[in-house]
Ligand code: GTP
């Protein structure tokens with residue numbers, strides 16, 4: 001294991017802010033990328049409307065929540081009546097339609113928690129996931145996008161954390177590490193708990209937006225223009241926050257006891273959520289509550305082995321930011 005970093009960050013940490021911000025700028029998708037993405041969405045809409053003229057298309061995930069990089073895939077949700085035919089049958093039919101229309105590597109993945117069709121666009125090479133009637137994902141996409149507009153340190157922090165996670169191979173849910181969505185929630189939660197706060201807790205405020213999806217109420221304050229400058233009293237730089245984030249997950253988070261909750265803007269105990277014992281495959285070793293589906297733990301994929309890997313990577317990251325001569329490079333070295 002790496003050296004355990006002390007509770008205070010190095011005094012010259014701000015020297016690394018310009019380098020980190022330059023990296024952030026380089027990760028943001030280019031104009032060209034955005035226009036190719038739009039072309040893909042337009043041609044997909046054409047294919048879908050031939051077969052399902054009443055279907056509505058929503059973008060979700062990082063192509064719509066403002067946390068997308070040039071490497072992100074395109075996530076699409078089709079909203080439609082599916083009648084007696086199940087979603088799986090619809091997806092299989094969709095896969096056929098897409099193959100006929102020239103999309104490549106079309107594959108229906110129907111065994112997953114959220115069944116999808118995955119394909120790639122020959123024009124752009126982008127990979128695209130399509131699901132049906134997953135409106136909770138559309139709602140949480142809007143929540144993330146709204147948070148991103150309150151303080152620019154959120155997108156900056158989240159891009160750097162996502163980039164770190166991809167480089168260090170800890171952004172692979174099928175191998176027991178965390179999704180990008182989970183990392184963004186960890187960043188929001190971290191900024192909600194700074195002193196003074198950098199982000200508010202939108203779900204604890206008077207709701208101005210409400211949507212009920214399959215009996216789950218998604219409600220929060222979404223008048224973001226009224227929250228401009230919310231975090232201005234906190235002057236922390238992005239270098240300090242990035243170190244603080246890793247330091248929190250390396251040595252301050254109480255893994256055995258606590259759940260992070262963006263919904264409440266603080267941690268709550270596993271006990272309160274009855275997440276103390278393993279239920280089915282949900283191990284609850286690292287607990288991240290979904291803001292709307294509150295019974296859903298985004299850390300459920302983590303097991304005894306991968307939690308160790310995750311914690312070691314968090315410790316490494318905190319130590320690199322603390323001691324390394326060139327942390328902007330070392331931190332993101334491929335695993
Ligand atoms: P990148 O594609 O890595 O840039 O990030 P992303 O934001 O698109 O994240 P990801 O592909 O992990 O997830 C896509 C969207 O699915 C998220 O933004 C959420 O809206 C939604 N989602 C809801 N529940 C889950 C879940 O349990 N796991 C994941 N991965 N996504 C979920």
Ligand code: MG
Nearest residue numbers: 061062073075
């Ligand atoms: Mg995605």
